[in-house]
Amino acid sequence: MQTRKVAIIDHDEKLIREVKETLVMGGYVPVVVTNAHLAVDTVVWSKPDVILLELSMPGKNGFKLNEELSRVSQDKKIPLIAMSDFFTEEFTWLLELCGIKRFLKKPFQPLDLIWAIENELEENSQLN
Numbered sequence: 001m002q003t004r005k006v007a008i009i010d011h012d013e014k015l016i017r018e019v020k021e022t023l024v025m026g027g028y029v030p031v032v033v034t035n036a037h038l039a040v041d042t043v044v045w046s047k048p049d050v051i052l053l054e055l056s057m058p059g060k061n062g063f064k065l066n067e068e069l070s071r072v073s074q075d076k077k078i079p080l081i082a083m084s085d086f087f088t089e090e091f092t093w094l095l096e097l098c099g100i101k102r103f104l105k106k107p108f109q110p111l112d113l114i115w116a117i118e119n120e121l122e123e124n125s126q127l128n
Helices: 013-025 036-046 062-072 089-097 110-127
Strands: 004-009 028-033 050-054 080-084 102-105
Touching: 004 013, 004 036, 004 110, 013 028, 013 110, 028 036, 036 062, 050 062, 050 110, 062 080, 080 110, 102 110
Parallel strands: 004 028, 004 050, 050 080, 080 102
Antiparallel strands: none
16 A cells, blocks of 8 residues: 655644544655745645645635645645634635635544545545
């Protein structure tokens, strides 16, 4: 079985610890990015199979990061799962407008995280 890398782009240390533990237990290799300004370079360098992106990062919001990540990964679209503790109906429209198909509202359960990752990987493999 191929080991999959999952980039976690978030500034919440507690959430990062929990997500890393869930990923390791699920057989994934976590790649942590806590600084929004380093996110794009880290994704280019680490080549993750999936990106978990907090939408309210300090210094640069997740929507801007999503746009930048889309530009650098055009040859191989990396599935992205947005995360946030903020949600309204208008938010759904904004996610769709930005091309973000999957969203996890914080706090989420470990199985919801694994389910979202597996579904993104499956959908992405069908497109390629």
